[in-house]
Amino acid sequence: MSTVIKNGTIVTADLTYRADVLVEGGKIAAIGPGLAGDQVLDASGCYVMPGGIDPHTHLEMPFMGTYSADDFESGTRAALAGGTTMVVDFALPSPGQGLLDALRMWDNKAGRANCDYSFHMAVTWWGEQVFDEMQAVVGRGITSFKHFMAYKGALMVNDDELFASFRRCAELGALPMVHAENGDVVAEMCARLLAEGNTGPEAHAYSRPPQVEGEATNRAIMIADMAGVPLYVVHTSCEDSHEAIRRARMQGKRVWGEPLIQHLTLDESEYFHPDWDHAARRVMSPPFRSKAHQDSLWAGLASGSLSVVATDHCAFTTEQKRFGKGDFTRIPNGTGGLEDRMPMLWTHGVTTGRITMNEFVAVTSTNIAKILNMYPKKGAVLVGADADLVVWDAEATKTISAASQQSAIDYNVFEGKQVKGLPRYTLSRGMVAVADGKVQTREGHGQFVAREPGAAV
Amino acid sequence: MSTVIKNGTIVTADLTYRADVLVEGGKIAAIGPGLAGDQVLDASGCYVMPGGIDPHTHLEMPFMGTYSADDFESGTRAALAGGTTMVVDFALPSPGQGLLDALRMWDNKAGRANCDYSFHMAVTWWGEQVFDEMQAVVGRGITSFKHFMAYKGALMVNDDELFASFRRCAELGALPMVHAENGDVVAEMCARLLAEGNTGPEAHAYSRPPQVEGEATNRAIMIADMAGVPLYVVHTSCEDSHEAIRRARMQGKRVWGEPLIQHLTLDESEYFHPDWDHAARRVMSPPFRSKAHQDSLWAGLASGSLSVVATDHCAFTTEQKRFGKGDFTRIPNGTGGLEDRMPMLWTHGVTTGRITMNEFVAVTSTNIAKILNMYPKKGAVLVGADADLVVWDAEATKTISAASQQSAIDYNVFEGKQVKGLPRYTLSRGMVAVADGKVQTREGHGQFVAREPGAAV
Amino acid sequence: MSTVIKNGTIVTADLTYRADVLVEGGKIAAIGPGLAGDQVLDASGCYVMPGGIDPHTHLEMPFMGTYSADDFESGTRAALAGGTTMVVDFALPSPGQGLLDALRMWDNKAGRANCDYSFHMAVTWWGEQVFDEMQAVVGRGITSFKHFMAYKGALMVNDDELFASFRRCAELGALPMVHAENGDVVAEMCARLLAEGNTGPEAHAYSRPPQVEGEATNRAIMIADMAGVPLYVVHTSCEDSHEAIRRARMQGKRVWGEPLIQHLTLDESEYFHPDWDHAARRVMSPPFRSKAHQDSLWAGLASGSLSVVATDHCAFTTEQKRFGKGDFTRIPNGTGGLEDRMPMLWTHGVTTGRITMNEFVAVTSTNIAKILNMYPKKGAVLVGADADLVVWDAEATKTISAASQQSAIDYNVFEGKQVKGLPRYTLSRGMVAVADGKVQTREGHGQFVAREPGAAV
Amino acid sequence: MSTVIKNGTIVTADLTYRADVLVEGGKIAAIGPGLAGDQVLDASGCYVMPGGIDPHTHLEMPFMGTYSADDFESGTRAALAGGTTMVVDFALPSPGQGLLDALRMWDNKAGRANCDYSFHMAVTWWGEQVFDEMQAVVGRGITSFKHFMAYKGALMVNDDELFASFRRCAELGALPMVHAENGDVVAEMCARLLAEGNTGPEAHAYSRPPQVEGEATNRAIMIADMAGVPLYVVHTSCEDSHEAIRRARMQGKRVWGEPLIQHLTLDESEYFHPDWDHAARRVMSPPFRSKAHQDSLWAGLASGSLSVVATDHCAFTTEQKRFGKGDFTRIPNGTGGLEDRMPMLWTHGVTTGRITMNEFVAVTSTNIAKILNMYPKKGAVLVGADADLVVWDAEATKTISAASQQSAIDYNVFEGKQVKGLPRYTLSRGMVAVADGKVQTREGHGQFVAREPGAAV
């Protein structure tokens, strides 16, 4: 059965033009005027864009004996509802656990995915086994390795481990990624704040100010440079980190920064809300920043010094957040965003004139597809590409609300925000997962996307 | 008659993949495996790329009663020989001359072009006539306006004129461009140097150091920002100017910088050559800079803070250069480069690892096609695009020499440089203008390319 | 008759120590413990500091047929009341007027001064007469020349005139100064705003945003560099200008920036006050800026990238301000500040920990004394130095109010501000002009301070 | 017995003026014209300046069972010979050794000093004993604590230790200092270079490039900022580190950088010398850098973003250097410089116009006296100050040579350099240690200088 998207305007990272799109066998079969197919999706007045790719999610992530509330089913359902057709999740080995062993766990969880997915592998400890298994992991099509410079005593790796792992990445043609915060300083600040009786969620923000993130970003860039690899910096939240990235790029280094939709649109004042629940629900690392930092991130997207907008979707229920009552360091870190990333970015980025439609596609989809070496299978509207598409109605509006969301949690950090720009249709490899705004996903439809090492930078 | 390019690897700003390309009626008719056509061009072992676009040429430019030596015939012949399939030349009204009147002169000259071309219109004076005719010029498909901040007493316009013209551009959806050097300071420096007896070509470099260019770039950016238009800075030659552009971009401003292949690969030591002719042949504005400035330009291309590589091709014979014997200010400004831009950039950029092949395509063709709003007619390998293509043999080598060049002049500033990477075929709207390195252009084949205003930034 | 200041703590740019100060014949005769004199001033609990120097005043400045309201009598009385013991005023030749002729006018006005004073000479037009008379002006002990890059059609000079004058300064060992705003752009913006019906005082701020000042600062620095002279930038009000200064300094250039106390403590919101009078009284150039710009200025004082805090004291009555009703471009530019500079800076700088006491002395007195080559006659607590001293009571407080000020005008831009830190005594060459807060100045006591050219940078 | 310095020109950080100086009891007793004393030193044609202070020496430093070759006797003799009248040496506890215990060892060694001295205490490990003893150390007048971010497995402390120690400094009013290089990366680079057969002294430079130093500087600044203390960065050798310092200062942070005379005047090409001994003698950390880095350091001195010029004097004989034959990591790190710092800086800084005479005094003496809170006892020409003075003959020249040096080692890294500007007399607390260039030091004359905590920043 073929599907044709009629009467729309195709918008890619590169181009804007009117054409129909014919989908067959999960792939784009033709692009041009006057195409016909078995099923017709009307894109009149809409933009036809590559489906969004969210390269930063934590679905069903283990945490203190429980799991983050959105699993691969609800998470990818939320993604599709918002126009995102692929997620890249982080496989997180426990300390001492082998990479391949961890991967098996993630493979299992991902079986329920409604859309395509891939993994980054986290390097949460260092040893010969990790060194060796990195090759097998790359062989499995997972060519990006995440490193935590924070979460001391848990996921954090030290500089010598970073350097060793980055050099291993260089050998394997893999891409290192970092969560950049100085874990030593954060740990001391947390201890000090608790000791001083600052136990509430606002202390979370005090414990990891922008300079702590800027420092770690700067350090990771140096280590990558010495190891001879490019670097991908996840959740760049502030000018300090952005400055380090810009400075590196202006020296010709290959470094990419990833602001989150949360940091682009929400600010630190959320932590001063009198309601503990309100503030705790927004606890994530890095925390929300001031408006001056937001301006820096938006300018980075416009100028190209920042490359990708993600979510770090890691949803915990209010119940789970309350683990941290009386001790902010025990509040599970994370917020949702998968359903809201594309509408929020369109609303605050495209309709305001900060970025063009083409840049919207670049930062939500095409850039990361290239960085992760899966372009043009993903991130493109080209014949032969996977039919991961979104038909975008730039006039459609809604008010974001937990009451109507796909995510399994009981709140939404964007609650009450008006958005303009929503999917009319979302297609996952040709399957119409959203039709006229109605979600009709199919559990398990999603497939793993293997990637080749050695991407050109 | 159809032509098929077989067995090559297509390289665009975006993608690298194996496919044949079918050309019919001057356009790309199909891209894919196993295509057939009347005429077959073998691209085995080669890259098939969009033909180069040089957005900065001065062909048959009037100068002191004579003309720059390469006209639209020899200039575009040189372009095609080097893989460049389009030039954008500057229509230069004399002081007081109407824009449309000047345009008629340039239309006439361009009739001999071997490849497609467009024009930028220069705003060399200001008045109601200029204001009015700018609209007609845009109506003619010329949507970019060049302003000289130097050449005092001749082409230079002052800040109030710049501001007025930039605002007019904003109204018309046109793009202002600047030659950025502080003309007042340059004029004073020239006078002073001559008064002190510094009459040789090396004094040309002394008269316009990097800070003079950086200042003007910074000023033009501010004026564009106040007028609410983007800005294109031609021949960005130094860190000072690049820094101003970077600083603007990091504030979200839309500013593009254009390094020349000369500034990327030649340095100021050329002016200290004992042979007057050697030095004088390299006299251009801005002059060549130190190696530290070169590093800055290369890093800008890699990081995206600089966007386009051009030539400012303005070729004068040694005879013409000698007008300036005894007075460096009378040496005609300009060098050649049309035939050498692509091989030199590939050799010094791609083979050294500074930029990728895709970035090569971006900075030689696709970026300027987008900036000038003629993408994907130009700058693309897409079905429906003009078949302006180059089949690039990355293993082919030659030594650059005036003896074997297309340009009408008697020397070459790159004389003796070894290049690796040359066109096997160059196609201009389907016509094979270079075949196996043999130039077989057709005078008058080139057509004017009209452009629409209102490009998305 | 001798005077001794007993029991105080001497604070200089360099040092903090306990000692008495003996004053004889208008000069410091001794510093040490246990000194005795005819008259004893008790400095218990106080700091004994060099009197403030305000290098930027416009007393009895001609304006549209009238004069700024504070003349040398009331202006220097206000100065002494606030701990400032010297002012440097600008001699402003009318277009075409000779420098020496203008100087005679300023000599006359200054005869009423209560404290010492010097002049800067403004170069408001260019010609052989100006060139020639600059030497005589330097011979008269006036070694700093001010240039306006704004006020088009009136005081403004163009880049070629700037360059010529800066080179003349280089020859004479004199210091060029600039009022840095792009006058062409400001003029166009003013015309446009008026044409659009924006006639109120808030439009004054719109007409000259920070980038307009940053640009001019950057340009003046380049021109000074090419001319081979240091540069003094008056009223640096914003990050844009400060960035240009910092960038120059980090290249080893000798450039000084002068924030005003107004820009350090007041912000742009003043212009949005519903009362026309309130807003108009704050109209000055550059206008007040946002708080982010204030932070930049304070950091500059702490780090040394900015050097001097001044007032640009140019006081107009509300009556005079109302010349500009219905046309903001006719509102006389200027605010007061002479009496408030030292208390406001102490309150917002020293008591907050932003700058040390020694830095306070440096930026209010010693730095400018060095830059203007009159150190240690002025700006020092050293034997032999002029006894221009302030005995500072860091615990004294008051609320600033027009009702109790020395200035001749009917309002105060700092009205209602609480200050902590006030003069107990102010001495002008030994004469006690303020005693226990009581002002007892002597008209005509002030003397002209001649300066030598060729200050070491 | 009194001594009078007649007919000289006093040059301080602040002032240049003609006066005689009378010395009695080791202190300056009077400054003025026409002074008389028992002993007359003729300063005709000379400058009388505060004696130099070198805040960074390692005299008789333990190393692999032996000691650095210059002890407090020969080291301070060399200092005096070159116009330096005080050194600050580093007390280095062994791992696990108590601070006070280490201090006793340094007290013993210092007994032979020819000039005054003080100590910095190194924090080479962390624990309750260190925490506790830091207070006693401050009580002993040692208020600066050095931290090594390199020398992994030996002196290096980690980020959590840095943070804890910096916070302890904040409590005690002490000043933290850092040797800033990323020790993890250096260790890995060393291992890798050795594994690849790069065993020679040039590999020392490869193992610790500028970005490794820049990173650590940036990190230390962040940690100091979080701990609420100022920071002193020793041996700032490159633009990367200088940039981090500048960036911090422009945010209002209190950070000082200390370039060494070696890094200002020697470059990396020294390591490529074919003679192993030549190169090994120059092995120090950080290593010499390129000329572009030198330019950055000089600009920093001129603009005030760098504050102090030191030597890191740590002299090893060629014999000792040869411990590292076949393994560059075993070459003892260090070079001499105590005798040459002042003449080399004068020659390359003052005579070239890069810095003024007053800035020379500031960066060789006064600034560090203030930073270490011993001004004006040291670093000043003021009545009551210690008579640590140098009578500087700006016309005297010599060629630096090991053959004629005071240092105990058999070579000099400045061998063959011509200097212009040498001490005619050097006085250590009034004792004439150098007379007409003849060294006549007195062993044990030097005294310990205790310092108070809580310096104003």
Ligand SMILES: [Zn+2]
């Ligand atoms: Zn993270």
Ligand SMILES: [Zn+2]
């Ligand atoms: Zn995450």
Ligand SMILES: [Zn+2]
């Ligand atoms: Zn040009």
Ligand SMILES: [Zn+2]
């Ligand atoms: Zn040109």
Ligand SMILES: [Zn+2]
């Ligand atoms: Zn002004």
Ligand SMILES: [Zn+2]
């Ligand atoms: Zn003024």
Ligand SMILES: [Zn+2]
């Ligand atoms: Zn060290």
Ligand SMILES: [Zn+2]
């Ligand atoms: Zn050391």
